[in-house]
Amino acid sequence: MWTVAGILLASGFILYLEAPNLARNAMMKELGIFLIVLLIGTAVGIMEAVKLPIPNPLTLITAIHKPISDMMNAFLK
Amino acid sequence: MIEKGKIGVHQFTVLTILFTVGSSILIAPSGLAHAAKQDAWIAAAVGLAIGMGMVFFYNRLTVRFPNTTLVHYSREVLGKWAGAIVSFLYFCYFFILAALVLRNIGDFLTTQVMPNTPIQYIHIFFLLVIITGIRSGIETFARTAEIFFPWMIFFFLIMVFLLPAKFDIHHITPILGYGIKPVIKASLPMISTPYMELVIFLMIFPFINNAPKARKAFLTGVLIGGVLLIIISALSILVLGADLTARQMYPSYSLAKKISIGNFLERLEVIMAGIWFITIYFKLGIAFYASIMTFAELFRMKDARPLYLPFGMILIVLSVIAYPNITSFVSFASKIDFPYSFPYAVVFPLLIWIVAVIRKKGQA
Numbered sequence: 001m002w003t004v005a006g007i008l009l010a011s012g013f014i015l016y017l018e019a020p021n022l023a024r025n026a027m028m029k030e031l032g033i034f035l036i037v038l039l040i041g042t043a044v045g046i047m048e049a050v051k052l053p054i055p056n057p058l059t060l061i062t063a064i065h066k067p068i069s070d071m072m073n074a075f076l077k
Numbered sequence: 078m079i080e081k082g083k084i085g086v087h088q089f090t091v092l093t094i095l096f097t098v099g100s101s102i103l104i105a106p107s108g109l110a111h112a113a114k115q116d117a118w119i120a121a122a123v124g125l126a127i128g129m130g131m132v133f134f135y136n137r138l139t140v141r142f143p144n145t146t147l148v149h150y151s152r153e154v155l156g157k158w159a160g161a162i163v164s165f166l167y168f169c170y171f172f173i174l175a176a177l178v179l180r181n182i183g184d185f186l187t188t189q190v191m192p193n194t195p196i197q198y199i200h201i202f203f204l205l206v207i208i209t210g211i212r213s214g215i216e217t218f219a220r221t222a223e224i225f226f227p228w229m230i231f232f233f234l235i236m237v238f239l240l241p242a243k244f245d246i247h248h249i250t251p252i253l254g255y256g257i258k259p260v261i262k263a264s265l266p267m268i269s270t271p272y273m274e275l276v277i278f279l280m281i282f283p284f285i286n287n288a289p290k291a292r293k294a295f296l297t298g299v300l301i302g303g304v305l306l307i308i309i310s311a312l313s314i315l316v317l318g319a320d321l322t323a324r325q326m327y328p329s330y331s332l333a334k335k336i337s338i339g340n341f342l343e344r345l346e347v348i349m350a351g352i353w354f355i356t357i358y359f360k361l362g363i364a365f366y367a368s369i370m371t372f373a374e375l376f377r378m379k380d381a382r383p384l385y386l387p388f389g390m391i392l393i394v395l396s397v398i399a400y401p402n403i404t405s406f407v408s409f410a411s412k413i414d415f416p417y418s419f420p421y422a423v424v425f426p427l428l429i430w431i432v433a434v435i436r437k438k439g440q441a
Contacts, residue, residue, distance in 0.1 A: 007390075010390070011390070014386040014387060014390075017386070018382075018383040018386065019383075021383075022380075022383060027379055027380065029376070029378065030378050030379060030380055030383065033376055033378065033384070034383045034384065034387060037384060037387040037388060037391070038387040038390075040387075040391060041387045041388070041389075041390030041391045041394075042390065044390070044391055044394040044395075045390050045393075045394055047394075048394045048397060048398065054394065054398050056398050056399065057169070057173060057395070058173070058399050058400060058409065061173075061413065061417050062409065062413050064417075065413045065416040065417050066412075066413065068416040069412045069413055069415070069416050072265070072415070072416070073262075073412070076258055076261060076262040077258075
Protein backbone atom coordinates (compact mmCIF):
# COMPACT_ATOMS: atom_id res chain seq x y z
CA MET A 1 0.00 0.00 0.00
CA TRP A 2 2.76 2.42 0.96
CA THR A 3 4.58 1.63 -2.27
CA VAL A 4 1.51 2.55 -4.31
CA ALA A 5 1.17 5.82 -2.39
CA GLY A 6 4.86 6.48 -3.00
CA ILE A 7 4.49 5.87 -6.74
CA LEU A 8 1.47 8.21 -6.94
CA LEU A 9 3.40 10.83 -4.98
CA ALA A 10 6.37 10.48 -7.35
CA SER A 11 4.13 10.80 -10.44
CA GLY A 12 2.48 13.88 -8.91
CA PHE A 13 5.88 15.38 -8.27
CA ILE A 14 7.05 14.67 -11.85
CA LEU A 15 3.83 16.27 -13.14
CA TYR A 16 4.42 19.34 -10.96
CA LEU A 17 8.01 19.52 -12.14
CA GLU A 18 7.48 19.29 -15.91
CA ALA A 19 3.90 20.10 -16.89
CA PRO A 20 3.62 23.84 -15.98
CA ASN A 21 6.67 24.65 -18.09
CA LEU A 22 5.27 22.78 -21.12
CA ALA A 23 1.83 24.41 -20.75
CA ARG A 24 3.34 27.89 -20.41
CA ASN A 25 5.31 27.46 -23.65
CA ALA A 26 2.20 26.15 -25.42
CA MET A 27 3.94 22.88 -26.35
CA MET A 28 0.68 20.94 -26.49
CA LYS A 29 1.97 17.91 -28.42
CA GLU A 30 4.91 17.57 -26.00
CA LEU A 31 2.52 17.91 -23.06
CA GLY A 32 0.22 15.23 -24.49
CA ILE A 33 3.06 12.74 -25.07
CA PHE A 34 4.50 13.52 -21.63
CA LEU A 35 1.13 12.83 -19.97
CA ILE A 36 0.64 9.54 -21.84
CA VAL A 37 4.12 8.29 -20.94
CA LEU A 38 3.64 9.37 -17.32
CA LEU A 39 0.31 7.56 -17.19
CA ILE A 40 1.87 4.35 -18.54
CA GLY A 41 4.79 4.73 -16.11
CA THR A 42 2.45 5.15 -13.14
CA ALA A 43 0.27 2.24 -14.27
CA VAL A 44 3.13 -0.26 -14.72
CA GLY A 45 4.71 1.00 -11.50
CA ILE A 46 1.56 0.28 -9.52
CA MET A 47 1.07 -3.06 -11.30
CA GLU A 48 4.61 -4.05 -10.30
CA ALA A 49 4.04 -2.85 -6.71
CA VAL A 50 0.88 -4.96 -6.23
CA LYS A 51 2.52 -7.91 -8.07
CA LEU A 52 0.18 -8.02 -11.07
CA PRO A 53 1.65 -9.84 -14.07
CA ILE A 54 3.17 -7.40 -16.59
CA PRO A 55 3.90 -8.58 -20.16
CA ASN A 56 7.66 -8.91 -20.50
CA PRO A 57 9.14 -7.94 -23.89
CA LEU A 58 12.12 -10.22 -23.30
CA THR A 59 9.86 -13.28 -23.36
CA LEU A 60 8.76 -12.33 -26.88
CA ILE A 61 12.32 -11.55 -27.97
CA THR A 62 13.53 -14.89 -26.64
CA ALA A 63 10.67 -16.77 -28.35
CA ILE A 64 11.46 -15.14 -31.70
CA HIS A 65 15.21 -15.68 -31.61
CA LYS A 66 15.40 -19.08 -29.94
CA PRO A 67 15.25 -21.09 -33.22
CA ILE A 68 18.03 -18.99 -34.79
CA SER A 69 20.13 -19.35 -31.67
CA ASP A 70 19.61 -23.13 -31.61
CA MET A 71 20.64 -23.37 -35.26
CA MET A 72 23.83 -21.39 -34.62
CA ASN A 73 24.72 -23.50 -31.61
CA ALA A 74 24.16 -26.73 -33.52
CA PHE A 75 26.50 -25.42 -36.21
CA LEU A 76 29.23 -24.53 -33.72
CA LYS A 77 29.06 -27.75 -31.76
CA MET B 78 17.41 18.91 -33.96
CA ILE B 79 16.56 18.69 -30.27
CA GLU B 80 20.10 18.50 -29.01
CA LYS B 81 21.80 21.91 -29.08
CA GLY B 82 25.11 20.87 -27.56
CA LYS B 83 28.36 20.04 -29.36
CA ILE B 84 30.98 17.62 -28.15
CA GLY B 85 34.68 17.53 -28.96
CA VAL B 86 36.56 14.75 -30.70
CA HIS B 87 38.52 13.84 -27.57
CA GLN B 88 35.34 13.68 -25.52
CA PHE B 89 33.83 11.37 -28.11
CA THR B 90 36.84 9.03 -27.87
CA VAL B 91 36.40 8.92 -24.10
CA LEU B 92 32.67 8.18 -24.45
CA THR B 93 33.30 5.30 -26.86
CA ILE B 94 35.97 3.80 -24.56
CA LEU B 95 33.69 4.01 -21.52
CA PHE B 96 30.76 2.58 -23.49
CA THR B 97 32.81 -0.33 -24.87
CA VAL B 98 34.25 -1.24 -21.48
CA GLY B 99 30.84 -0.55 -19.93
CA SER B 100 29.22 -3.51 -18.26
CA SER B 101 31.43 -6.01 -20.12
CA ILE B 102 34.51 -5.53 -17.94
CA LEU B 103 32.77 -7.32 -15.09
CA ILE B 104 30.48 -9.71 -16.94
CA ALA B 105 32.25 -10.71 -20.17
CA PRO B 106 35.18 -12.82 -18.81
CA SER B 107 32.83 -15.39 -17.29
CA GLY B 108 30.92 -16.08 -20.51
CA LEU B 109 34.14 -16.09 -22.54
CA ALA B 110 35.81 -18.58 -20.24
CA HIS B 111 32.71 -20.74 -20.14
CA ALA B 112 32.78 -21.36 -23.89
CA ALA B 113 36.44 -20.88 -24.84
CA LYS B 114 38.18 -22.04 -21.61
CA GLN B 115 41.77 -20.75 -21.48
CA ASP B 116 41.41 -19.09 -24.89
CA ALA B 117 38.98 -16.50 -23.52
CA TRP B 118 41.36 -13.70 -24.37
CA ILE B 119 41.59 -14.90 -28.01
CA ALA B 120 37.78 -14.86 -28.20
CA ALA B 121 37.84 -11.30 -26.85
CA ALA B 122 40.33 -10.38 -29.58
CA VAL B 123 38.15 -11.98 -32.28
CA GLY B 124 35.22 -9.94 -30.93
CA LEU B 125 37.26 -6.76 -31.11
CA ALA B 126 38.33 -7.46 -34.71
CA ILE B 127 34.71 -7.87 -35.81
CA GLY B 128 33.68 -4.87 -33.72
CA MET B 129 36.27 -2.75 -35.54
CA GLY B 130 34.81 -3.93 -38.85
CA MET B 131 31.40 -2.79 -37.69
CA VAL B 132 32.72 0.65 -36.75
CA PHE B 133 34.32 0.91 -40.22
CA PHE B 134 30.90 0.31 -41.69
CA TYR B 135 29.14 2.82 -39.39
CA ASN B 136 31.72 5.35 -40.49
CA ARG B 137 30.67 4.79 -44.12
CA LEU B 138 27.14 5.66 -43.03
CA THR B 139 28.26 8.84 -41.25
CA VAL B 140 30.21 9.90 -44.34
CA ARG B 141 26.90 9.93 -46.18
CA PHE B 142 24.95 11.62 -43.40
CA PRO B 143 27.37 13.63 -41.25
CA ASN B 144 24.88 16.13 -39.83
CA THR B 145 21.76 14.12 -39.02
CA THR B 146 20.85 11.36 -36.61
CA LEU B 147 19.89 7.78 -37.42
CA VAL B 148 16.18 8.57 -36.97
CA HIS B 149 16.35 11.49 -39.38
CA TYR B 150 18.06 9.68 -42.23
CA SER B 151 16.15 6.44 -41.85
CA ARG B 152 13.02 8.53 -42.52
CA GLU B 153 14.71 10.37 -45.37
CA VAL B 154 15.98 7.19 -47.00
CA LEU B 155 13.28 4.60 -46.31
CA GLY B 156 10.29 6.89 -46.52
CA LYS B 157 7.91 8.16 -43.88
CA TRP B 158 6.32 4.93 -42.66
CA ALA B 159 9.14 2.42 -43.05
CA GLY B 160 11.50 4.97 -41.51
CA ALA B 161 9.17 5.49 -38.55
CA ILE B 162 8.88 1.74 -37.95
CA VAL B 163 12.65 1.26 -38.07
CA SER B 164 13.14 4.22 -35.72
CA PHE B 165 10.59 2.87 -33.29
CA LEU B 166 12.33 -0.52 -33.29
CA TYR B 167 15.61 1.26 -32.53
CA PHE B 168 13.90 3.07 -29.68
CA CYS B 169 12.82 -0.29 -28.24
CA TYR B 170 16.32 -1.72 -28.73
CA PHE B 171 18.05 1.19 -26.96
CA PHE B 172 15.45 1.26 -24.21
CA ILE B 173 15.71 -2.48 -23.50
CA LEU B 174 19.49 -2.13 -23.57
CA ALA B 175 19.21 0.59 -20.91
CA ALA B 176 16.94 -1.63 -18.82
CA LEU B 177 19.35 -4.58 -19.02
CA VAL B 178 22.35 -2.42 -18.11
CA LEU B 179 20.43 -1.00 -15.15
CA ARG B 180 19.60 -4.53 -14.08
CA ASN B 181 23.31 -5.45 -14.27
CA ILE B 182 23.98 -2.78 -11.66
CA GLY B 183 21.13 -4.03 -9.49
CA ASP B 184 22.26 -7.66 -9.75
CA PHE B 185 25.83 -6.77 -8.89
CA LEU B 186 24.93 -4.62 -5.90
CA THR B 187 22.35 -7.00 -4.46
CA THR B 188 24.61 -10.05 -4.77
CA GLN B 189 27.99 -8.56 -3.85
CA VAL B 190 27.56 -5.36 -1.85
CA MET B 191 24.11 -4.72 -0.37
CA PRO B 192 22.29 -8.07 -0.21
CA ASN B 193 19.40 -6.87 1.96
CA THR B 194 18.45 -3.78 -0.05
CA PRO B 195 15.54 -4.37 -2.47
CA ILE B 196 16.74 -4.14 -6.06
CA GLN B 197 14.04 -1.57 -6.95
CA TYR B 198 15.57 1.05 -4.64
CA ILE B 199 19.06 0.55 -6.00
CA HIS B 200 17.65 1.05 -9.52
CA ILE B 201 15.70 4.16 -8.49
CA PHE B 202 18.69 5.86 -6.89
CA PHE B 203 21.12 4.97 -9.65
CA LEU B 204 18.71 6.10 -12.35
CA LEU B 205 18.08 9.42 -10.58
CA VAL B 206 21.82 10.12 -10.76
CA ILE B 207 21.82 9.15 -14.44
CA ILE B 208 18.86 11.41 -15.23
CA THR B 209 20.48 14.33 -13.39
CA GLY B 210 23.49 13.81 -15.64
CA ILE B 211 21.83 13.48 -19.04
CA ARG B 212 19.10 16.09 -18.54
CA SER B 213 21.79 18.74 -18.89
CA GLY B 214 22.50 17.50 -22.41
CA ILE B 215 25.20 15.50 -24.15
CA GLU B 216 27.76 18.34 -23.86
CA THR B 217 27.77 18.33 -20.05
CA PHE B 218 27.63 14.56 -20.01
CA ALA B 219 30.68 14.27 -22.28
CA ARG B 220 32.64 16.72 -20.14
CA THR B 221 31.83 14.65 -17.06
CA ALA B 222 33.16 11.62 -18.92
CA GLU B 223 36.41 13.49 -19.54
CA ILE B 224 36.81 14.17 -15.80
CA PHE B 225 36.13 10.58 -14.73
CA PHE B 226 38.09 8.84 -17.49
CA PRO B 227 41.61 9.30 -15.99
CA TRP B 228 40.35 7.78 -12.72
CA MET B 229 39.04 4.75 -14.49
CA ILE B 230 42.37 4.28 -16.31
CA PHE B 231 44.27 4.85 -13.04
CA PHE B 232 42.25 2.13 -11.26
CA PHE B 233 42.72 -0.18 -14.23
CA LEU B 234 46.50 0.29 -14.19
CA ILE B 235 46.60 -0.49 -10.46
CA MET B 236 44.96 -3.81 -11.26
CA VAL B 237 47.36 -4.53 -14.10
CA PHE B 238 50.49 -3.67 -12.10
CA LEU B 239 49.56 -5.45 -8.87
CA LEU B 240 48.37 -8.74 -10.33
CA PRO B 241 51.40 -10.26 -12.17
CA ALA B 242 52.68 -11.66 -8.85
CA LYS B 243 49.69 -14.00 -8.91
CA PHE B 244 50.08 -15.17 -12.51
CA ASP B 245 50.22 -18.86 -13.30
CA ILE B 246 51.33 -19.29 -16.89
CA HIS B 247 50.02 -22.89 -16.98
CA HIS B 248 46.48 -21.52 -16.79
CA ILE B 249 46.71 -20.12 -20.31
CA THR B 250 48.22 -23.16 -22.08
CA PRO B 251 47.65 -24.98 -24.34
CA ILE B 252 46.69 -22.14 -26.62
CA LEU B 253 43.84 -23.16 -28.93
CA GLY B 254 43.91 -26.61 -27.33
CA TYR B 255 40.21 -27.13 -28.12
CA GLY B 256 40.42 -25.87 -31.70
CA ILE B 257 38.90 -22.75 -33.18
CA LYS B 258 35.19 -23.51 -32.83
CA PRO B 259 34.81 -22.84 -29.08
CA VAL B 260 36.63 -19.54 -29.61
CA ILE B 261 34.16 -18.48 -32.32
CA LYS B 262 31.26 -19.59 -30.15
CA ALA B 263 32.57 -17.59 -27.20
CA SER B 264 33.14 -14.51 -29.32
CA LEU B 265 29.48 -14.28 -30.45
CA PRO B 266 28.07 -12.92 -27.13
CA MET B 267 31.14 -10.69 -26.97
CA ILE B 268 30.31 -9.27 -30.42
CA SER B 269 26.71 -8.53 -29.42
CA THR B 270 27.74 -6.91 -26.11
CA PRO B 271 29.37 -4.40 -26.44
CA TYR B 272 30.34 -4.17 -30.13
CA MET B 273 26.92 -4.44 -31.78
CA GLU B 274 25.53 -1.90 -29.35
CA LEU B 275 27.92 0.66 -30.81
CA VAL B 276 25.22 1.42 -33.37
CA ILE B 277 23.89 3.70 -30.61
CA PHE B 278 26.60 6.24 -31.48
CA LEU B 279 24.83 6.94 -34.78
CA MET B 280 22.43 8.94 -32.57
CA ILE B 281 25.31 10.98 -31.13
CA PHE B 282 27.61 11.34 -34.13
CA PRO B 283 26.05 14.53 -35.61
CA PHE B 284 26.77 16.45 -32.40
CA ILE B 285 30.54 16.10 -32.73
CA ASN B 286 32.16 19.25 -34.03
CA ASN B 287 34.62 17.63 -36.45
CA ALA B 288 33.20 14.71 -38.43
CA PRO B 289 36.36 13.40 -40.21
CA LYS B 290 38.37 13.36 -36.97
CA ALA B 291 35.39 11.90 -35.11
CA ARG B 292 35.44 8.86 -37.41
CA LYS B 293 39.06 8.17 -36.44
CA ALA B 294 38.15 8.82 -32.80
CA PHE B 295 35.37 6.24 -33.05
CA LEU B 296 37.88 3.61 -34.24
CA THR B 297 40.51 4.59 -31.65
CA GLY B 298 37.98 4.59 -28.81
CA VAL B 299 36.62 1.16 -29.64
CA LEU B 300 40.15 -0.20 -30.13
CA ILE B 301 41.27 1.06 -26.69
CA GLY B 302 38.09 -0.17 -25.02
CA GLY B 303 38.44 -3.57 -26.69
CA VAL B 304 42.10 -3.90 -25.66
CA LEU B 305 41.10 -3.17 -22.05
CA LEU B 306 38.56 -6.01 -22.31
CA ILE B 307 41.18 -8.39 -23.76
CA ILE B 308 43.55 -7.48 -20.92
CA ILE B 309 40.92 -8.09 -18.24
CA SER B 310 39.96 -11.48 -19.71
CA ALA B 311 43.63 -12.46 -19.95
CA LEU B 312 44.20 -11.38 -16.32
CA SER B 313 41.19 -13.40 -15.14
CA ILE B 314 42.46 -16.51 -16.91
CA LEU B 315 46.08 -16.04 -15.79
CA VAL B 316 45.19 -15.54 -12.13
CA LEU B 317 42.03 -17.56 -11.57
CA GLY B 318 42.27 -20.13 -14.35
CA ALA B 319 39.58 -20.93 -16.90
CA ASP B 320 37.51 -23.07 -14.57
CA LEU B 321 37.20 -20.56 -11.73
CA THR B 322 36.61 -17.72 -14.17
CA ALA B 323 33.74 -19.55 -15.85
CA ARG B 324 32.14 -20.53 -12.53
CA GLN B 325 31.82 -16.99 -11.20
CA MET B 326 29.36 -14.32 -12.21
CA TYR B 327 31.87 -11.49 -11.74
CA PRO B 328 35.34 -13.02 -12.21
CA SER B 329 37.18 -9.71 -12.53
CA TYR B 330 35.72 -8.68 -9.17
CA SER B 331 37.06 -11.84 -7.55
CA LEU B 332 40.28 -11.18 -9.39
CA ALA B 333 40.77 -7.96 -7.45
CA LYS B 334 40.24 -9.83 -4.20
CA LYS B 335 43.41 -11.78 -5.03
CA ILE B 336 45.59 -8.70 -4.92
CA SER B 337 47.98 -9.03 -2.02
CA ILE B 338 51.18 -7.03 -1.67
CA GLY B 339 53.25 -7.93 1.37
CA ASN B 340 50.85 -8.07 4.24
CA PHE B 341 49.57 -4.52 4.08
CA LEU B 342 47.76 -4.17 0.73
CA GLU B 343 45.00 -6.76 0.57
CA ARG B 344 41.71 -7.28 -1.25
CA LEU B 345 41.34 -4.31 -3.51
CA GLU B 346 38.03 -5.39 -5.07
CA VAL B 347 36.59 -1.98 -4.38
CA ILE B 348 38.93 -0.69 -7.10
CA MET B 349 37.27 -2.99 -9.60
CA ALA B 350 33.85 -1.84 -8.40
CA GLY B 351 35.08 1.75 -8.85
CA ILE B 352 36.08 1.13 -12.47
CA TRP B 353 32.77 -0.54 -13.10
CA PHE B 354 30.60 2.17 -11.57
CA ILE B 355 32.29 4.77 -13.75
CA THR B 356 32.03 2.81 -17.01
CA ILE B 357 28.50 1.55 -16.43
CA TYR B 358 27.29 5.01 -15.43
CA PHE B 359 28.29 6.28 -18.85
CA LYS B 360 27.05 3.24 -20.73
CA LEU B 361 23.63 3.49 -19.10
CA GLY B 362 23.63 7.27 -19.56
CA ILE B 363 24.34 6.94 -23.29
CA ALA B 364 21.78 4.16 -23.76
CA PHE B 365 19.02 6.03 -21.96
CA TYR B 366 19.90 9.32 -23.64
CA ALA B 367 19.86 7.71 -27.10
CA SER B 368 16.54 5.98 -26.49
CA ILE B 369 14.87 9.22 -25.37
CA MET B 370 16.38 11.14 -28.29
CA THR B 371 15.17 8.48 -30.73
CA PHE B 372 11.68 8.71 -29.27
CA ALA B 373 11.58 12.52 -29.22
CA GLU B 374 12.86 12.81 -32.77
CA LEU B 375 10.45 10.14 -33.99
CA PHE B 376 7.53 12.21 -32.71
CA ARG B 377 9.21 15.47 -33.78
CA MET B 378 9.15 16.91 -30.28
CA LYS B 379 10.74 20.29 -29.56
CA ASP B 380 12.10 19.28 -26.16
CA ALA B 381 13.03 15.84 -24.86
CA ARG B 382 13.87 16.71 -21.26
CA PRO B 383 10.35 16.24 -19.79
CA LEU B 384 10.46 12.61 -21.00
CA TYR B 385 13.37 11.43 -18.84
CA LEU B 386 11.49 11.07 -15.55
CA PRO B 387 8.32 9.34 -16.85
CA PHE B 388 10.36 7.00 -19.06
CA GLY B 389 12.57 6.43 -16.04
CA MET B 390 9.57 4.99 -14.20
CA ILE B 391 8.92 2.56 -17.04
CA LEU B 392 12.64 1.73 -17.22
CA ILE B 393 12.75 0.76 -13.54
CA VAL B 394 9.76 -1.57 -13.90
CA LEU B 395 11.16 -3.09 -17.10
CA SER B 396 14.57 -3.64 -15.51
CA VAL B 397 13.00 -5.46 -12.57
CA ILE B 398 10.65 -7.71 -14.60
CA ALA B 399 13.10 -8.29 -17.50
CA TYR B 400 14.29 -11.64 -16.14
CA PRO B 401 13.53 -13.56 -12.95
CA ASN B 402 17.11 -14.45 -11.96
CA ILE B 403 20.75 -14.21 -12.99
CA THR B 404 20.74 -17.64 -14.66
CA SER B 405 18.14 -16.55 -17.18
CA PHE B 406 20.18 -13.40 -17.82
CA VAL B 407 23.28 -15.49 -18.54
CA SER B 408 21.26 -17.63 -20.94
CA PHE B 409 19.83 -14.51 -22.63
CA ALA B 410 23.24 -12.85 -22.92
CA SER B 411 25.00 -15.95 -24.24
CA LYS B 412 22.34 -17.30 -26.62
CA ILE B 413 19.62 -14.81 -27.56
CA ASP B 414 21.47 -11.50 -27.50
CA PHE B 415 23.45 -12.12 -30.72
CA PRO B 416 20.53 -12.97 -33.06
CA TYR B 417 18.46 -10.25 -31.35
CA SER B 418 21.06 -7.51 -31.83
CA PHE B 419 22.03 -8.58 -35.34
CA PRO B 420 19.20 -6.78 -37.25
CA TYR B 421 19.81 -3.50 -35.38
CA ALA B 422 23.57 -3.59 -35.69
CA VAL B 423 23.92 -4.96 -39.23
CA VAL B 424 20.71 -5.47 -41.24
CA PHE B 425 19.00 -2.07 -40.75
CA PRO B 426 22.15 0.07 -41.16
CA LEU B 427 23.10 -1.97 -44.24
CA LEU B 428 19.57 -1.58 -45.64
CA ILE B 429 19.64 2.17 -45.07
CA TRP B 430 23.07 2.43 -46.67
CA ILE B 431 22.15 0.38 -49.76
CA VAL B 432 18.85 2.21 -50.32
CA ALA B 433 20.65 5.54 -49.82
CA VAL B 434 23.19 4.59 -52.50
CA ILE B 435 20.45 3.50 -54.91
CA ARG B 436 18.22 6.51 -54.28
CA LYS B 437 21.24 8.84 -54.24
CA LYS B 438 20.41 10.29 -50.82
CA GLY B 439 22.96 12.09 -48.68
CA GLN B 440 26.50 12.97 -49.68
CA ALA B 441 28.23 10.50 -51.97
